[in-house]
Amino acid sequence: MSNQQKFQDYILLEKNYSKLTALAYGKDLDFFKKFLEDNFDSTALEEVSYTLIRSWIVSMIDSNITNTSVNRKIASLKVFYKFLLKTKQIEVNPLSKHKALKSPKKIQIPFSEDEIDKVLNHIQYKEGFEGIRDKLIIDLFYTTGIRRSELIGLQMYNVDLQNNTIKVVGKRNKERIIPILSVIAKQMERYVVERKQLVFTSESNILFLLSNGNKLNETFVYRLINDYFSNVSEKVKKSPHMLRHTFATHMLNHGADLNSIKELLGHSSLASTQVYTHSSLTELKNVYQNAHPRNQK
Numbered sequence: 558m559s560n561q562q563k564f565q566d567y568i569l570l571e572k573n574y575s576k577l578t579a580l581a582y583g584k585d586l587d588f589f590k591k592f593l594e595d596n597f598d599s600t601a602l603e604e605v606s607y608t609l610i611r612s613w614i615v616s617m618i619d620s621n622i623t624n625t626s627v628n629r630k631i632a633s634l635k636v637f638y639k640f641l642l643k644t645k646q647i648e649v650n651p652l653s654k655h656k657a658l659k660s661p662k663k664i665q666i667p668f669s670e671d672e673i674d675k676v677l678n679h680i681q682y683k684e685g686f687e688g689i690r691d692k693l694i695i696d697l698f699y700t701t702g703i704r705r706s707e708l709i710g711l712q713m714y715n716v717d718l719q720n721n722t723i724k725v726v727g728k729r730n731k732e733r734i735i736p737i738l739s740v741i742a743k744q745m746e747r748y749v750v751e752r753k754q755l756v757f758t759s760e761s762n763i764l765f766l767l768s769n770g771n772k773l774n775e776t777f778v779y780r781l782i783n784d785y786f787s788n789v790s791e792k793v794k795k796s797p798h799m800l801r802h803t804f805a806t807h808m809l810n811h812g813a814d815l816n817s818i819k820e821l822l823g824h825s826s827l828a829s830t831q832v833y834t835h836s837s838l839t840e841l842k843n844v845y846q847n848a849h850p851r852n853q854k
Contacts, residue, residue, distance in 0.1 A: 560603065561586055564640050573729040575706070585633035589613055603641060607651040610634065614658075624660035631655065667803035668790060673699055675789040686751040687768055691781060693744045694765065698782070698797055701735050702804035702822050704728075705797040709773050711764040713749075718742050727823040735821060805830070 565583060568574040574582075586602065592613050593600045610631075617627050634652060641647045677696060682688035697708065707725040715724040721742050722734050737745070752758075757770035765773050778797055786795040805818050819830040 560641065560644075560646055561637075563644070564637055567640055568636065575728075582633040582636065585630045586637060588630065589634060592616065602637070603646055605651055607655065610651060610655070624658040628657045628660060631657070665794065665799065665802055666792060667799065667806040668786065668792070670807060672786065672790045673803065673807075676785050680785065680788060686754065689744070689748050689751050690765065691785070693741070693748050694778070694781060695785060695800070696741055696744060697737075698800035699804055700738055700741055702801045702808075702818075703735065704801065704823075705775055705778050707823075708765065708797070709775065709778060712762045713764050714762065716745060716764065718745060725823070731823065733820070733823050 561583070564586075565579055568582060569576070569579050589610075590600055590602060593602075593605070593609065596612070596616075597609060614627055614631065617630070618624075631652070635650075635655070638647065638650045638652055642650050677692065677699075682692050694708065697703065701723070703725050704727065707727055710726055711723065717723070721737050721739060723737055724732055724734050726732055752764075752766065755766065755768070755770050758766060759770050760766065760772045763772050767773060767777070782797050782800060783795045786792075792799075801822070805822060808818050808821075809815075815827060815830050819827055822830060824830050
């Protein structure tokens with residue numbers, strides 16, 4: 558078994574990375590290996606120096622690959638070389654002193670409360686199973702901030718309607734309990750009744766299903782959010798992640814503290830949560846203008 562194959566097993570079984578992440582890491586390693594084959598005699602990843610990696614970085618920049626994409630590919634290499642160091646396949650990590658390229662920070666503008674209200678309360682949903690499911694998915698994203706993969710993976714037994722909570726499995730199989738609003742619990746009850754009427758279910762334990770009884774996929778969920786919000790919003794990005802972003806921003810705007818939002822989102826560090834403070838700047842300005850005594854004079 559090659560070190561690349563062992564690495565795949567390591568990140569899947571020991572690091573609990575998702576299959577999609579493992580696949581992306583594998584593609585990045587193959588991309589780097591192809592560069593070595595095309596430009597240098599040595600193709601053994603275990604023998605690579607930082608000089609060769611630097612040459613790869615330069616070639617990617619020359620090919621108009623963005624700094625963000627370059628950083629992501631180098632991040633894959635970093636995890637790989639840490640694995641080789643851990644398993645004593647190498648003695649020195651060639652990326653130990655590498656610094657990520659600077660990339661522009663994009664401040665994503667969340668949906669407004671008015672846009673959310675229009676989608677949830679002023680759009681005509683289909684009758685029956687599909688309409689109830691679609692509205693519940695949108696409302697669950699907005700009121701809990703869960704990730705798309707977490708929603709798709711929700712099991713029937715993860716829902717506790719007596720205590721109004723759901724249990725989600727996040728990144729690296731970390732579980733967390735999230736409270737749900739009573740309005741969501743009522744929607745959930747209606748949905749479960751409709752779900753039981755499905756003639757066929759390929760996934761008996763999965764909560765959210767297609768009308769044919771099969772499990773949702775990521776593309777379907779993305780299109781669902783994009784299609785509904787295209788009716789009310791001109792924003793370029795209309796995705797499940799934008800609803801997660803909107804959840805955090807609106808919570809901040811209405812007085813929630815960062816630590817609470819961090820726990821609800823399932824972030825491992827506060828630094829990940831702090832990105833949402835940028836979107837609350839307008840609200841912060843309003844609070845500042847209205848509250849500071851110097852302005853009141």
